[in-house]
Amino acid sequence: MIPYSRQDITDDDIAEVEKVLRSDFLTQGPTVPKFEQIVSSYCGASHGIAVNSATSALHIACLALDLGYDDWLWTSPNSFVASANCGLYCGAQIDFVDIDLKTYNICILELEKKLAIASKKNKIPKILVTVHFAGQSCDMKRIHELSQEYGFLIIEDASHALGGKYLEKFIGCCQYSDITVFSFHPVKLVTTAEGGLATTNSKKLYDKMNLYRTHGVTRDGVLMNSKNNQPWYYEQIALGLNYRMNDIQAALGISQMKRLNTFVKKRHAIQERYDILLNNLPITKPYQNKDCFSALHLYPIQIELEKVNKSREQIFNELREKGIGVNVHYIPIHTHPYYKQLGFQKGDFPNSEFYYSRAISIPLFYNLTIEQQDEVCEKLKRIIQ
Numbered sequence: 001m002i003p004y005s006r007q008d009i010t011d012d013d014i015a016e017v018e019k020v021l022r023s024d025f026l027t028q029g030p031t032v033p034k035f036e037q038i039v040s041s042y043c044g045a046s047h048g049i050a051v052n053s054a055t056s057a058l059h060i061a062c063l064a065l066d067l068g069y070d071d072w073l074w075t076s077p078n079s080f081v082a083s084a085n086c087g088l089y090c091g092a093q094i095d096f097v098d099i100d101l102k103t104y105n106i107c108i109l110e111l112e113k114k115l116a117i118a119s120k121k122n123k124i125p126k127i128l129v130t131v132h133f134a135g136q137s138c139d140m141k142r143i144h145e146l147s148q149e150y151g152f153l154i155i156e157d158a159s160h161a162l163g164g165k166y167l168e169k170f171i172g173c174c175q176y177s178d179i180t181v182f183s184f185h186p187v188k189l190v191t192t193a194e195g196g197l198a199t200t201n202s203k204k205l206y207d208k209m210n211l212y213r214t215h216g217v218t219r220d221g222v223l224m225n226s227k228n229n230q231p232w233y234y235e236q237i238a239l240g241l242n243y244r245m246n247d248i249q250a251a252l253g254i255s256q257m258k259r260l261n262t263f264v265k266k267r268h269a270i271q272e273r274y275d276i277l278l279n280n281l282p283i284t285k286p287y288q289n290k291d292c293f294s295a296l297h298l299y300p301i302q303i304e305l306e307k308v309n310k311s312r313e314q315i316f317n318e319l320r321e322k323g324i325g326v327n328v329h330y331i332p333i334h335t336h337p338y339y340k341q342l343g344f345q346k347g348d349f350p351n352s353e354f355y356y357s358r359a360i361s362i363p364l365f366y367n368l369t370i371e372q373q374d375e376v377c378e379k380l381k382r383i384i385q
């Protein structure tokens, strides 16, 4: 089976992991801070905080931004559930803004409309989580303007977007946001097996995320209540979690970061080939915005069902039967049973649902060979036509 995505692990990666395994520190050693430094400086942000998943990073980002019971968090439904769940962990209420059918990212017109209505009801969200779907940035400049006008905070869920750029700057520089979050799950751009990282330019947010990552415990004299300077002394000053990344994971991440630009370049070569090979088929190819340099985590196509006499499910199943490991991104978050029970219904966000009903992600990863890519295209052609 050709998977839709997979990691690329070299002997160098393995050697770096082995070094840590043979060293004094498996966790809380020097490797995690080094990884944080490498990723944050790559992105052009002042601080980076590594954790055990992007889900954890989203959670501590919300905690650091003081999201609580009376607050709202908004995101778009075309994402993995973690983009919304982070708000629920903090007891906040969730709402969604539908996507734009060209970019599959949050629709700016819908956001403007919804903010105008929310403003009249005094229900402006505290946080907006913008999801850079498939690795292509949302219109962050406009979203940032709206955040100034209405007064909300911004977390970029850049789980798909490490190595991507928006207006010539790397995603994660936080020029238009408070915090940006990345994932290092094996299907993403760079992997640490499980892992995540948050970048920010605010020392205050960095300190808070640092505290929430490790039990709410600190040894920093400035933060502690007591002036006790006994060498073993520490204080718990907040209710935090254990969301630490370990040094084994960070070593893999450091080694992988050396190849990030190569990974993204190869993904672009694959995308350009798909764009040509899939011409004249009843499908909609993913739109590439000129303001962005996508990290190309995914190559999501839409089947133009009105021109095809098979269902999306049939096409999906036939591809899988023929060894093409396709996937679908995403089941709109609000249609999951857990979210329905919170009051959402099918029909609430029609663009996300329409896109979902036609979407298939075809294989796109660093090691995909020309032959494999040809095979994907030939099988897709035969099945659709």
Ligand SMILES: *Cc1c(COP(=O)(O)O)cnc(C)c1O
Pocket: 052, 053, 054, 055, 056, 079, 080, 082, 083, 131, 157, 159, 160, 182, 183, 184, 185, 194, 195, 196
């Ligand atoms: C993968 C992903 C996450 C969750 O990442 P983990 O590291 O697995 O917790 C969150 N949001 C989006 C958009 C993702 O694709």
